Amino acid sequence: MRAALQYLSRLSFQTKINLGLALIIVCFGLLLGAINYAVSSRAVLREALLRGEVLSVNLSARSAESILSMNFLRLTNLVTEMVDQGDRKDLVYAFIVDRHGQVMAHTFRDGFPVALLQVNQVEDHQPFGMRFLDTGRERLYDFAAPVMVGSTRLGTVRIALSHSTIKTAIDRLMWINLAATAGATLLALIGSTFFARTVTRRINALRHSAEQVVKSNLDVQISPAPDRNCWEIMNCKEKRCPAHEDRLRRCWYLAGTFCPDCSAGSFPEKLDDCRNCPVYRRNSGDEIQSLAESFDFMALTLKNHIEELRRSERNLARQKQLLNTILDVTPDLVALQDEELAYLAVNKAFCRHVGREEEEIIDGTDFDIYSDEQADRNYHEDMQILLTSRPLSKEIMTRGGKGKKWHHVVKVPVVENDRIIGLLTTARDITVVKQYQEKLIHSQKMEDLGRLAGGVAHEINTPLSIILGYSQLLLKDFPADDPVAQDIGIIEKQAQVCRKIVADLLSFSRTTEQAALPMDINDSLREVAELVEHIFRQNRIIINLHLDDRIPPISGDKERLKQVWINLYNNAADAIGDDGCISVTSKLCAHRRRLVVAVADTGGGVAEDDLDKIFEPFFTTKPVDKGTGLGLSVTFGIIKDHGGRISAISPVPSEYVDVSPACSKKPGPGTVFFVELPLEGNELPPDECIEIPKKEA
Amino acid sequence: MADILVLDDVLDVGMMLRRILTRKGHQVHVFSDEEPAFEYARKHPVDMAILDIKLKKMSGVEVLEELKKINPRIRVMMLTGYPTLETAKEALQLGADEYCVKPIDIDELEEKTAEILAKG
Numbered sequence: 001m002r003a004a005l006q007y008l009s010r011l012s013f014q015t016k017i018n019l020g021l022a023l024i025i026v027c028f029g030l031l032l033g034a035i036n037y038a039v040s041s042r043a044v045l046r047e048a049l050l051r052g053e054v055l056s057v058n059l060s061a062r063s064a065e066s067i068l069s070m071n072f073l074r075l076t077n078l079v080t081e082m083v084d085q086g087d088r089k090d091l092v093y094a095f096i097v098d099r100h101g102q103v104m105a106h107t108f109r110d111g112f113p114v115a116l117l118q119v120n121q122v123e124d125h126q127p128f129g130m131r132f133l134d135t136g137r138e139r140l141y142d143f144a145a146p147v148m149v150g151s152t153r154l155g156t157v158r159i160a161l162s163h164s165t166i167k168t169a170i171d172r173l174m175w176i177n178l179a180a181t182a183g184a185t186l187l188a189l190i191g192s193t194f195f196a197r198t199v200t201r202r203i204n205a206l207r208h209s210a211e212q213v214v215k216s217n218l219d220v221q222i223s224p225a226p227d228r229n230c231w232e233i234m235n236c237k238e239k240r241c242p243a244h245e246d247r248l249r250r251c252w253y254l255a256g257t258f259c260p261d262c263s264a265g266s267f268p269e270k271l272d273d274c275r276n277c278p279v280y281r282r283n284s285g286d287e288i289q290s291l292a293e294s295f296d297f298m299a300l301t302l303k304n305h306i307e308e309l310r311r312s313e314r315n316l317a318r319q320k321q322l323l324n325t326i327l328d329v330t331p332d333l334v335a336l337q338d339e340e341l342a343y344l345a346v347n348k349a350f351c352r353h354v355g356r357e358e359e360e361i362i363d364g365t366d367f368d369i370y371s372d373e374q375a376d377r378n379y380h381e382d383m384q385i386l387l388t389s390r391p392l393s394k395e396i397m398t399r400g401g402k403g404k405k406w407h408h409v410v411k412v413p414v415v416e417n418d419r420i421i422g423l424l425t426t427a428r429d430i431t432v433v434k435q436y437q438e439k440l441i442h443s444q445k446m447e448d449l450g451r452l453a454g455g456v457a458h459e460i461n462t463p464l465s466i467i468l469g470y471s472q473l474l475l476k477d478f479p480a481d482d483p484v485a486q487d488i489g490i491i492e493k494q495a496q497v498c499r500k501i502v503a504d505l506l507s508f509s510r511t512t513e514q515a516a517l518p519m520d521i522n523d524s525l526r527e528v529a530e531l532v533e534h535i536f537r538q539n540r541i542i543i544n545l546h547l548d549d550r551i552p553p554i555s556g557d558k559e560r561l562k563q564v565w566i567n568l569y570n571n572a573a574d575a576i577g578d579d580g581c582i583s584v585t586s587k588l589c590a591h592r593r594r595l596v597v598a599v600a601d602t603g604g605g606v607a608e609d610d611l612d613k614i615f616e617p618f619f620t621t622k623p624v625d626k627g628t629g630l631g632l633s634v635t636f637g638i639i640k641d642h643g644g645r646i647s648a649i650s651p652v653p654s655e656y657v658d659v660s661p662a663c664s665k666k667p668g669p670g671t672v673f674f675v676e677l678p679l680e681g682n683e684l685p686p687d688e689c690i691e692i693p694k695k696e697a
Numbered sequence: 698m699a700d701i702l703v704l705d706d707v708l709d710v711g712m713m714l715r716r717i718l719t720r721k722g723h724q725v726h727v728f729s730d731e732e733p734a735f736e737y738a739r740k741h742p743v744d745m746a747i748l749d750i751k752l753k754k755m756s757g758v759e760v761l762e763e764l765k766k767i768n769p770r771i772r773v774m775m776l777t778g779y780p781t782l783e784t785a786k787e788a789l790q791l792g793a794d795e796y797c798v799k800p801i802d803i804d805e806l807e808e809k810t811a812e813i814l815a816k817g
Contacts, residue, residue: 465800
């Protein structure tokens with residue numbers, strides 16, 4: 001039962017309408033047919049019985065005379081006529097018996113069945129008697145009528161009507177009934193199918209459109225276009241009206257139409273005003289059309305809405321991408337933390353700095369990224385900012401794989417609606433700025449040192465010249481072998497040492513002017529190399545020159561520059577000790593506005609911390625009595641006087657390592673000195689020289 | 698022998714020069730101020746002057762210029778602890794015969810003095 005109900009509920013709407021209508025018609029047809037059959041069959045039977053009655057009474061009247069006259073022939077004719085009369089073969093038999101029960105005439109062809117005489121006795125006073133007989137072969141309605149003359153009974157006539165004949169008539173009636181019912185049902189089915197189809201087609205269209213909408217296809221149009229549009233009906237010329245020339249939507253769905261009777265509201269509120277409008281009366285349809293129009297309108301509204309959402313989404317995505325691009329491209333480290341100090345957002349530079357992927361950092365805290373100690377320090381610092389809402393700005397130094405790094409860190413509390421909701425941290429790499437700062441401080445220091453040294457040298461010069469003068473004077477007054485002369489000789493000798501130091505200090509402090517004359521750097525390098533070569537050869541130190549012949553003559557003090565080369569060569573030889581190479585390279589820089597002289601050795605190298613100090617006066621790594629520590633500072637002063645710069649790198653970068661076979665034994669980390677000199681003017685050009693490797697490299 | 702005028706703001710330097718040069722038989726007059734030196738030069742025709750560059754009121758170059766006005770034939774040796782290319786050029790243009798740097802060796806001083814005096 002339940003399965004049948006389920007099956008029924010699954011049937012299509014059209015089938016249901018058809019089935020329902022057919023069921024109603026069949027039920028009514030059958031009921032009416034049954035009633036009709038009952039009534040009409042009874043009428044037919046009654047009529048047949050009445051006929052039998054009339055026939056029997058009629059035969060009785062007509063046979064009275066023949067019985068009296070004993071005219072058997074006539075009697076036989078009477079009964080035969082009756083049975084064979086017309087085309088109605090419903091009379092089965094007829095016979096006449098006299099008052100003694102003797103058969104006088106009959107219509108039986110195969111002999112008279114005697115048993116018939118005993119059934120259906122009729123009394124004299126009865127007009128007739130009727131009895132239903134079943135002979136075994138057929139069923140009969142047997143009628144008997146007495147033949148009376150006055151009150152004397154002459155005999156009895158008997159006729160029998162066939163039950164099957166009557167039944168045939170009744171059956172025919174039933175079939176006609178059935179056929180009429182079936183025909184009516186068929187007609188009803190055709191009609192209902194037509195009706196159901198007009199309804200279901202539109203419902204199906206609605207359903208199809210709903211499916212399309214579900215599949216995100218919002219370009220659906222179910223309701224038919226009206227044959228006359230509102231601007232045609234109203235003869236409206238308002239082209240700015242939103243309904244004007246809109247063939248897809250009905251005007252009563254549109255807000256802000258210009259009709260004088262329209263209210264300003266939108267669908268469905270404004271519909272109340274439209275009920276009496278000729279446009280609405282003409283174009284509005286039945287409920288299904290209203291539904292279809294509403295559906296179209298809904299789909300259109302939905303489409304517009306979705307398009308607007310998509311636009312906003314695209315806009316948002318674009319803005320997000322822009323923001324991400326800005327954050328990721330900036331070299332500063334940027335991180336946003338919530339009030340629990342969990343990371344909400346970080347940029348690429350931050351990820352690179354901590355060496356993790358963005359997914360690893362987000363939602364984690366400093367304890368997941370840094371060492372416990374560092375994270376703890378950050379935590380207390382950050383909580384302080386969140387509690388006091390005071391921003392923090394500081395410079396921190398970190399030592400990592402790439403050496404010293406300086407960061408300028410700014411931490412700002414993020415405030416929203418008077419409440420602190422997080423912490424924005426930005427950190428800028430200021431290592432380069434710090435390096436420049438250090439360089440500036442260093443050069444300032446050298447400047448101060450130079451001024452001091454120059455001042456001291458000048459002040460000492462006068463007393464020194466008096467000491468030297470008098471000691472030399474006294475020396476002349478005493479014979480050379482006098483012990484006093486020997487003592488004075490020592491004073492004189494030490495005064496000469498002081499004189500040398502003072503002269504060096506004056507060289508360093510750039511107070512002495514230089515004679516600027518055109519000179520060839522390569523020549524001066526070569527001359528000095530030849531000068532010191534044979535001294536160095538005693539310690540098996542070789543000087544290799546790699547000089548660039550394209551270098552034009554520069555303006556400089558040849559003698560003082562030679563002193564620079566001597567200092568650098570000596571310095572290199574001291575660093576090597578025994579067995580090694582000094583590689584001297586001269587090059588033009590890319591922009592041909594300066595030249596570089598590199599003096600590399602294979603010695604023990606200089607510690608990184610000492611590299612900046614080696615140019616300071618009296619700084620030396622040599623043992624006591626082996627050097628005053630003035631050589632490089634004098635060199636520094638001379639180069640500075642020429643508008644140049646001197647720097648040192650240790651160990652020697654690979655491109656400056658001398659690869660000649662003689663240098664392969666006992667190679668040390670070495671040191672390379674770079675002397676940069678401007679080709680023109682007295683100042684180095686602002687562009688960097690790519691020929692000089694950076695310290696970090 | 699010659700009359701030599703020495704002008705140096707440090708008197709000890711002048712005294713020392715006098716000691717050295719008198720040994721060679723010269724007459725040496727030592728001054729530490731400019732005015733007395735000019736006065737002396739006007740009254741006595743000296744053969745040679747040894748001037749420091751840095752003096753109390755004027756520079757040695759200015760003194761050189763002034764002395765040349767007083768006596769154009771005077772020989773001059775500049776002797777300074779503050780050698781600069783600029784003053785050296787200026788002094789040589791104004792007619793200085795020698796530009797020496799302190800401290801100077803006695804032998805060199807004697808030699809140069811003799812050379813200058815020999816020119817005159």
